[in-house]
Amino acid sequence: MAFVVLDNCIKCKYTDCVAVCPVDAFFEGPNFLAIDPAICIDCALCEPECSANAIVQEEKVPAAQQGFIQLNAELAQLWPNIREVKAAPTDADKWNGIPDKLAYLET
Numbered sequence: 001m002a003f004v005v006l007d008n009c010i011k012c013k014y015t016d017c018v019a020v021c022p023v024d025a026f027f028e029g030p031n032f033l034a035i036d037p038a039i040c041i042d043c044a045l046c047e048p049e050c051s052a053n054a055i056v057q058e059e060k061v062p063a064a065q066q067g068f069i070q071l072n073a074e075l076a077q078l079w080p081n082i083r084e085v086k087a088a089p090t091d092a093d094k095w096n097g098i099p100d101k102l103a104y105l106e107t
């Protein structure tokens with residue numbers, strides 16, 4: 001079992017999640033972070049840190065976002081590891097809460 005980054009991270013990418021992960025399970029793309037399920041130890045520390053509420057345990061992923069389980073696993077293999085918080089996009093707050101941002105995902 002692992003935690004999964006969902007749609008609302010796209011274009012928000014606050015990165016507060018990476019500061020608390022004890023195993024450095026986050027990988028960084030241009031406007032989204034992915035968790036490697038092979039590294040995640042299911043500790044739940046990152047979930048409350050995300051002000052976009054974009055992280056949930058795999059078994060709690062909503063039906064409409066089931067594709068993000070596989071997407072996290074795949075993107076984590078492509079992207080570099082991220083261990084330190086960095087500035088969010090300047091318009092992150094504007095995008096926080098806007099549904100169905102998958103079309104904006106940059107890989």
Ligand code: SF4
Binds near residue numbers: 023042
């Ligand atoms: Fe890291 Fe724990 Fe979040 Fe998994 S649940 S990504 S181990 S902080």
Ligand code: F3S
Binds near residue numbers: 017051
């Ligand atoms: Fe994304 Fe939330 Fe982390 S917006 S980068 S999952 S703090």
